[in-house]
Amino acid sequence: MTTLDRNRILQSIQDHPRVPVLILGGGINGAGLFRELALQGVDCLLVDKADFASGATSKSSRMIHGGLRYLENREFRLVRESLTERNRLLLNAAHYVSPLKTTIPLFSWLGGLVRSGLIFFGFDVRPGGRGALIVKLGLSFYDFVTRKRRMTPRHCFTPKGRSLREVPGLNPRIVASASYWDARISEAERLCVELVQDAIAANPACRALNYVRPEGVEAGAVVLKDEVTGERVAVQPQIVVNASGAWVDFTNAALGVTSHFIGGTKGSHLVVDNPQLYDALGDRMVYYQHADGRICIVFRFMDKVLMGSTDIRIEDPETARCEEDEIAYMLATLRDVFPDIEIRREQIVYTFCGVRPLPASGRDVTGTISRGHSVRIVEPESDRPFPIYCLIGGKWTTFRAFAEQVADRLLPRLGVERRCHTDTIPIGGGRGFPASDELREQWIRRVAEKSGASRERVATLLARYGTTAEAYLAAADARAETPLQSLPDYTVGEIERIAASEWGVHLTDLLCRRSLIALRGRATDEAVAELAEVVGAVLGWDAPKRLEEARLAMSEVRPSLPLRP
Ligand SMILES: Cc1cc2nc3c(=O)[nH]c(=O)nc-3n(C[C@H](O)[C@H](O)[C@H](O)COP(=O)(O)OP(=O)(O)OC[C@H]3O[C@@H](n4cnc5c(N)ncnc54)[C@H](O)[C@@H]3O)c2cc1C
Numbered sequence: 001m002t003t004l005d006r007n008r009i010l011q012s013i014q015d016h017p018r019v020p021v022l023i024l025g026g027g028i029n030g031a032g033l034f035r036e037l038a039l040q041g042v043d044c045l046l047v048d049k050a051d052f053a054s055g056a057t058s059k060s061s062r063m064i065h066g067g068l069r070y071l072e073n074r075e076f077r078l079v080r081e082s083l084t085e086r087n088r089l090l091l092n093a094a095h096y097v098s099p100l101k102t103t104i105p106l107f108s109w110l111g112g113l114v115r116s117g118l119i120f121f122g123f124d125v126r127p128g129g130r131g132a133l134i135v136k137l138g139l140s141f142y143d144f145v146t147r148k149r150r151m152t153p154r155h156c157f158t159p160k161g162r163s164l165r166e167v168p169g170l171n172p173r174i175v176a177s178a179s180y181w182d183a184r185i186s187e188a189e190r191l192c193v194e195l196v197q198d199a200i201a202a203n204p205a206c207r208a209l210n211y212v213r214p215e216g217v218e219a220g221a222v223v224l225k226d227e228v229t230g231e232r233v234a235v236q237p238q239i240v241v242n243a244s245g246a247w248v249d250f251t252n253a254a255l256g257v258t259s260h261f262i263g264g265t266k267g268s269h270l271v272v273d274n275p276q277l278y279d280a281l282g283d284r285m286v287y288y289q290h291a292d293g294r295i296c297i298v299f300r301f302m303d304k305v306l307m308g309s310t311d312i313r314i315e316d317p318e319t320a321r322c323e324e325d326e327i328a329y330m331l332a333t334l335r336d337v338f339p340d341i342e343i344r345r346e347q348i349v350y351t352f353c354g355v356r357p358l359p360a361s362g363r364d365v366t367g368t369i370s371r372g373h374s375v376r377i378v379e380p381e382s383d384r385p386f387p388i389y390c391l392i393g394g395k396w397t398t399f400r401a402f403a404e405q406v407a408d409r410l411l412p413r414l415g416v417e418r419r420c421h422t423d424t425i426p427i428g429g430g431r432g433f434p435a436s437d438e439l440r441e442q443w444i445r446r447v448a449e450k451s452g453a454s455r456e457r458v459a460t461l462l463a464r465y466g467t468t469a470e471a472y473l474a475a476a477d478a479r480a481e482t483p484l485q486s487l488p489d490y491t492v493g494e495i496e497r498i499a500a501s502e503w504g505v506h507l508t509d510l511l512c513r514r515s516l517i518a519l520r521g522r523a524t525d526e527a528v529a530e531l532a533e534v535v536g537a538v539l540g541w542d543a544p545k546r547l548e549e550a551r552l553a554m555s556e557v558r559p560s561l562p563l564r565p
Contacts, residue, residue: 002500010231013045017221017234017235018237020414021045021238021410021414022045023241024251025048025251026053027052029394038200039199039422043205047208048212052196054513056245056354060188062185063397067371071137072134072138072368073368078398082397084401087146090151093426093427093428094426094433094466095462096430099182100184104288106135106175107131111129111130139180156180157178157179158176169280169340189514195427211505212227213227220384239414240389241388241389248390248391257384262357263369268330268351271348271349272349273349274341277334286337288337294310296309301520307330310329310330314355320354350521358370371394373395376389376390377390378390389406443462447470458473479492480494504538506549507532507535507549507553508552511531511557518557528550535549
């Protein structure tokens, strides 16, 4: 999205200020709803005060999962819905969502019966160590729910000796381990942007812009400010959807409404480069519990290891950052499970922190607050002629179901009939994605022959962009396929395509959300400088602007590196 395109969209808003639905917030829930409504023929305007997916959507643990832990809170419906949506994403977003074997080290057979029982009956107590019996109950429910359309293997228990052989370095105090299957998402941020692109492809009257925030309501219209140029436009929506996640109450305040819907908790993650841990984990996630009852996870993410997360109440999402004590906490929890693996500070290559948009709750134990989703409606008032539908909570995994449910409430109000369901519609590069290893090999061979690119290159692009890689390669010439000096697995043309067509405004959008360059700890000074040149050429940045963007990017990426003690 070049500056020219931004100006064109802003101009079109000015020319046509009436819009059936204005969605505020382009995280996974806003983007999911945008696609859902676009497919029903509803013209929507989606704006985000920052970049699309820059909130919790890019800060999650990247599990596409049922939520085993929620069974303790009697959230059977949520777990059932999540498992169904997990299975759908395995099909509809197969380019990014893949099965993940998950192993739980068990430190007792009967532990946690009393505490889990109390939580199950609604008492606000901290969970204790969950033993094999409790875990068995949960995993049996998981298997039961997915019995009709099984897409992942059933759970199994592994005796102590074999567990220690399979996961070298695991604490020898375990009595056994349990394994089951969930899923993970690689390029979560890209999937969010693909939803926005799919929506516009389905209904070109829909418009989307990042870095645009609502400033207030004037004469019944929402005044939007373009953060790039400072320009303002007024929009007259029939309905506003507040999909701003942890910022829901702040966004309402900007619209003149006082609300206390959200009680967010922040969660931090570490990305570590530790070969011993990487080798010990193999292809599985280890899902374990700290002494305080909090569940933590650790798994391979590309060539690094991802660890998370914390769960700490926070008032203002703008202040969320990974703090020193959280790093210490996560390293301590890992020592309970892998006592002999030492993570050195310099092996932490990246950290990130996001805020869960949980519903406001008086509960002391944050882990027991529902991870389900709901809608709160603020009806129109004399000076505000439109209702505001506020999206509360929700997991990444369940965004499609949430969007469908919200659309079902909006469509009658708009007088529109539902045209289709999204449960079997593939997303972005998941369209026509080769489903098996054999089909993948065939796809890679075919596209390599057609484009002249090497099979390795085609495989890299297929993993990064799904089947849209084919169109990219068909258009890419030798110049476009010139590798970057600092990141040789990326090419100039690839970066140019992202900058030109994916709403790139700042360099950080590319580093942190259109690619995994920052997350994988690859945003070195050299890479940032080189990318500023390539992106700058597309977006028309002069030399000072390129320097400024590089400086801004480093200041955003660097604080997420741990402070040295
Ligand atoms: C630490 C952590 C771990 C998680 N792990 C998982 C997991 O493993 N699996 C899972 O399923 N879920 C997980 N989640 C939950 C999941 O990430 C979130 O529930 C989901 O991303 C919420 O999406 P959202 O679109 O509602 O909010 P967000 O992604 O936060 O998006 C809100 C957007 O609104 C924008 N915005 C804010 N104010 C305004 C305004 N006034 N106007 C316009 N735009 C505005 C923001 O810039 C932001 O882009 C996790 C969350 C966290 C924080």
